[in-house]
Amino acid sequence: MAAEFHFFPRLPWELREKIWKLVIRPAEPGVHVFRLCSQGHSSRKSEHRAFTDQDDRRPCLWWLAAPQCLPKGVDFSPASREAAPISWTLNNPSTYLIDSGLWTACKESMLIIEREFQAPARLQHEWSPSEVKSFRAKRGRFTLPETTTYKIFDHSSLRYFTIFPLQDLLILKPPEVSYFDMGITDDIFPSLVSHDNYKKIGRYVHSRNAALEYDPAWDKIRHNGVEHRTPNIVRDIVESTSMSYTFSIWFIDYRIKRNPRHDQEATEEQADKSGDGPATVFYANDRRFVEVKKGQLGRTKGHRRMWDAGYEVETKDDEEPCSCCGSDGFMMQLQDFMDELDAQFASEDFYFPGAPDCIYITYRLLACEYV
Incomplete structure (x- = not known):
């Protein structure tokens, strides 16, 4: 065993960078679970809702919210889903929970996750620096056409969720399937x-x-x-x-x-x-x-x-x-x-x-x- 313990901030940058990259989720199609809410079908509790940088610019009739996820191994039924608690973390298998902490852990983690999420392996095509700069000036710092980032307030703590709309799976839980209108996705994912x-x-x-x-x-x-x-x-x-x-x-x-x-x-x-x-x-x-x-x-x-x-x-x-x-x-x-x-x-x-x-x-x- 090593005779001396080195604090993480004192490790060489090259080693810290490798460690950070090991935490990033693989460049595979992910899964993101959201409850789908609309006016008249749910409360607007801030801790249950996901916000984008577009929400303040125009009204949105539908929004994404914390899901109701069943415990592992429990088969789906409308009754069992309604009995499940509303939570961003409880029983939630979503990929967005893997990287949500990296957005806010420190400046280094934010730098690594931002860089990795723009890597060619994750994107449909590469964007030139001028294209990225122009798009960010309009849509926000962490948003590219292939990604959509949400922020939520989970018990007063701020979390960021990032999805890749062109490869990831969005599991949506509407109030009623017959009431489900896919046209709302253009409001929920405006940069899609x-x-x-x-x-x-x-x-x-x-x-x-x-x-x-x-x-x-x-x-x-x-x-x-x-x-x-x-x-x-x-x-x-x-x-x-x-x-x-x-x-x-x-x-x-x-x-x-x-x-x-x-x-x-x-x-x-x-x-x-x-x-x-x-x-x-x-x-x-x-x-x-x-x-x-x-x-x-x-x-x-x-x-x-x-x-x-x-x-x-x-x-x-x-x-x-x-x-x-x-x-x-x-x-x-x-x-x-x-x-x-x-x-x-x-x-x-x-x-x-x-x-x-x-x-x-x-x-x-x-x-x-x-x-």
């Missing part, structure tokens, strides 16, 4: 995508990721309504999200688990031959959210698919279960109605002066894996 950038991105390139928690009550929603009619919840979700800028909308089904009977090596080999890329993965503090692709979810006894739905459906002989049931079936219903709505907007008969654009949205499924 300008109209000019949107034209460059293109309507079929999904540059942002938002997630909602899947409610098991939707498993058989197709059979609870009028036959051959799209369920109201499906219509509400698609119609609201299709009015936003480019997005991939993910639904997290906490019941889904990896199937121990599945042959992972065979699947990877088959994926390589077909040209199908690897699954999308988002990384939180103590868990990760992994994409469940079409055809990978099994619900029958003894199935060998990659993912297990967490419940079994009895079928006759080798008959497949109903394709419109379960969380994967719900994704199919959303995408089918999105295709229908997109075709309507493309029709000349549907167009009228001032009609809004319909943006094509993809709906995808995520499993939660604890690490």
